[in-house]
Amino acid sequence: MGNTVNDHRAPDCVFCTIVAGEIPADRVHEDDQVIAFRDQNPKAPVHVLVVPREHRRDVRELAEQPELLAHLTSVAARIASDLADGDFRLIFNTGATAGQSVFHVHAHVLAGGTLAEGEM
Template identity: 40%
Template sequence: MSDCIFCKIIEGQIPSAKVYEDDHVIAFKDIAPEAPTHLLIVPRKHIPSIVDISEEDSNMILPRIFAAIGHLAKEFNLEQEGFRIVNNCGKNGGQTVDHLHFHLLGGRQLQWPPG
């Protein structure tokens, strides 16, 4: 998508602080972090939201995303104290970029409910 900020980051048109990438997934630091560790994990394929995931995507992309999250949790030393994975879906769910993505938050005590 030509107007998608995450697609532009994936294509290298917009700089980012990348922390992980493979053939299907890219992860980078959030520019407005809500925790000491706040990463965005994004599929390279443009999928607007979780409700738009095809069966093929659910079998291929979602396992890669969650494998990346596990890798990053270990790399950023979050596995001992805990962390949160967030996926916002739709306007009322807080989704501000229409490209499927997951937030990995950690490094401090996270509150519940989130807001």
């Protein structure tokens, strides 16, 4: 990727900084491929972001690595089971007009209770 440095880390990317441990986050999962942490502005009783360790701009770039996308999805399901009843909504905002504000792909895991239609 042309916009990455230091082994798939982008300059000025807040999620790359969180992955590196330079900014604290309330982590609920981490492994060699992804980390997951609670959203600071939750939209549901459980609102966790699952982020690949390697910088990828959005889900379109992540789709070029189907194994990593599948792993991220499996982690999301495990988080929903561990922190809620197992049911969850998984959201990828892709592009500024779709609501993406941090351009490091991340999945929003929303769970816990009944989620309203269109929530998020």
